[in-house]
Amino acid sequence: MTRSITRRQALAAGAAAIAAPAAFAQAAAFPGKPIRLVVPYPPGGSSDIIARMVSNLLSDALKQPVLVDNRAGANGNLGADQVAKSAPDGYNLLLCDVGALAISPSVYGKLPFDPSKELRGVTMLAYSPHLLVVHPSVPASNLKELVALSKQKELNFAISGTGGANHLAGVALQQATGARWQYVPYKGGSQAIQDTVSGQCQVMMNGMLATLPHVQSGKLKLLGVSKKTRMPLIGDVPTIAEQGVPGYETGTWQGVLAPRGTPEAIVQRLNTELVRAIRNPDVRARLAGQGAEVVTMSPAEQDRFFTQERKRWGEVVAQAGIKID
The missing domain is CATH 3.40.190.150 (Bordetella uptake gene, domain 1)
Structure with missing residues (x-):
């Protein structure tokens, strides 16, 4: 059985036939x-x-x-x-x-x-996983202690912007642990790091690539990593999943x-x-x-x-x- 082709279908097919050589030529010349x-x-x-x-x-x-x-x-x-x-x-x-x-x-x-x-x-x-870090002055050495501290005193949590990946990582952690902190948004992760290093904010979760140098220099204290398994690069630091939040990975x-x-x-x-x-x-x-x-x-x-x-x-x-x- 044959099927008649509508005028619209014919026009669409014709347009595609015309456009195809143009797209091919554009790709062949790329980049110019x-x-x-x-x-x-x-x-x-x-x-x-x-x-x-x-x-x-x-x-x-x-x-x-x-x-x-x-x-x-x-x-x-x-x-x-x-x-x-x-x-x-x-x-x-x-x-x-x-x-x-x-x-x-x-x-x-x-x-x-x-x-x-x-x-x-x-x-x-x-x-790169997120690192859960705090300013060295924060009296907590693991996630459990940080959650307990957050219920006793106000903690500022630095984020790269409202609704960003590290903000949602903090929210997911709150939902799982009952932690309490105040989010402080910045225009990017580098500015959030700077204010946590200076002590204006006490807590942060941020990409390891940008954050690890500050941990290695002692300017930030590392409490956990948001990966399924531990990372030899950062020593014997437990994952957040190991610290009471099963399946947590960001x-x-x-x-x-x-x-x-x-x-x-x-x-x-x-x-x-x-x-x-x-x-x-x-x-x-x-x-x-x-x-x-x-x-x-x-x-x-x-x-x-x-x-x-x-x-x-x-x-x-x-x-x-x-x-x-």
Whole structure:
């Protein structure tokens, strides 16, 4: 049996036939100018550190400058929105904490963009667990003592921004332990670290990549790690799961995203070169020395990860009643 083709279907098929060669030509010529790698946080955080590790290698591979552009604001949403609204041609990319980006739709009532519809995955790059740290003056040496202390005196908990990954990590810990603390939001993880080091805040959970140097220098005291297993790099420090919160695991997932509609050939080229850059032995060794592990994904795998994280943290947000209009 034959089926007649409607005029609309014929027009759509014709448009696709016309667009395909144009997209192929665009991908074949890519890149023909500098690429902007937007980090939606201030310098010094985990995403910024990784962006600067891979940008030169990516530039060498693509034969074009790759410029790291810090666009901080609104807990990373300002820079993410700029990339989401940019031309889908591969020249504007977003390198951020993908988990934090997945949280935003649940927290922000008026988010100016929909990351699920306006951004697509290119690849994940690295994962590092959160470290639960306190200022050295805090009289607690483990999670149980910290929870007890939080019920006796007011503690300030530094976060990189309301609704960020480390904020939700703290909320999940509160829900599991009954701890009490006051969240103090900053414009990025590096500023949150600075105020915890100075003693203006007493508690923080932050990505290991940016936080470990301050633990090693003695400026912060480490109470636990949000990973399934202990990490030899930080000695005999127990996981948070071991300290009475079974299954507790959080962290920062740095990855690269592009505007949806970016030609598949360009996305795949970027995936190939970014994976090669992050797996560079020197980069891998530097990351491992700071507690981060290389984790790469295909574009489709990263999109699935984003969907899973959005569902997971949406439940935490709903239970905590966190909402920003």
